[in-house]
Amino acid sequence: MSFAVWIATLGYAGFSKRAPGTIGSMVSLFFWAPLLFWGAPWQIRIVAAGLLFCLGLWATSKSLTQFNDSDPQSIVIDEAVGMGITLCFCQASWWNLLLGFLLFRFFDVLKPWPVSFADQKIKGPLGIMLDDVLAGIYALLVLSVLQQWLLPWFGFSL
Numbered sequence: 001m002s003f004a005v006w007i008a009t010l011g012y013a014g015f016s017k018r019a020p021g022t023i024g025s026m027v028s029l030f031f032w033a034p035l036l037f038w039g040a041p042w043q044i045r046i047v048a049a050g051l052l053f054c055l056g057l058w059a060t061s062k063s064l065t066q067f068n069d070s071d072p073q074s075i076v077i078d079e080a081v082g083m084g085i086t087l088c089f090c091q092a093s094w095w096n097l098l099l100g101f102l103l104f105r106f107f108d109v110l111k112p113w114p115v116s117f118a119d120q121k122i123k124g125p126l127g128i129m130l131d132d133v134l135a136g137i138y139a140l141l142v143l144s145v146l147q148q149w150l151l152p153w154f155g156f157s158l
Contacts, residue, residue: 004062007077014074024076025105028083036092049084053129056081060125071128078132082108085136090143103139108132
């Protein structure tokens with residue numbers, strides 16, 4: 001396997017027999033959690049997600065030639081980008097990490113429009129990456145609403 005496949009599968013985590021997307025999302029937390037807890041500002045997190053998106057496009061495009069599938073489940077770098085987007089603006093806490101993970105997985109599996117559109121209609125590396133970007137945006141919005149308005153109204157804070 002090539003270096004591009006290693007990147008696209010997050011160190012081969014995407015080859016998990018069960019729930020490769022969930023495993024890939026979990027593995028990506030080893031990258032995002034330190035950025036969160038070491039106090040990286042949201043601007044750095046956005047740049048990191050953008051760079052990871054570009055790296056993911058490259059790795060996915062190089063890796064697709066080695067798979068017999070136009071959207072292989074083993075490519076999970078898109079999950080890492082979606083998780084990064086989800087966590088871009090959240091405060092450093094284990095609850096936010098867990099809730100962000102759960103929200104991202106929820107929207108990635110449910111695929112509300114336009115996530116479903118990107119998943120079904122946009123082909124190639126961009127389509128593989130874009131549906132998780134959109135799922136990450138949904139999760140980011142819900143996590144932000146929970147943090148800023150809903151949970152404080154009930155007396156909770158994350």
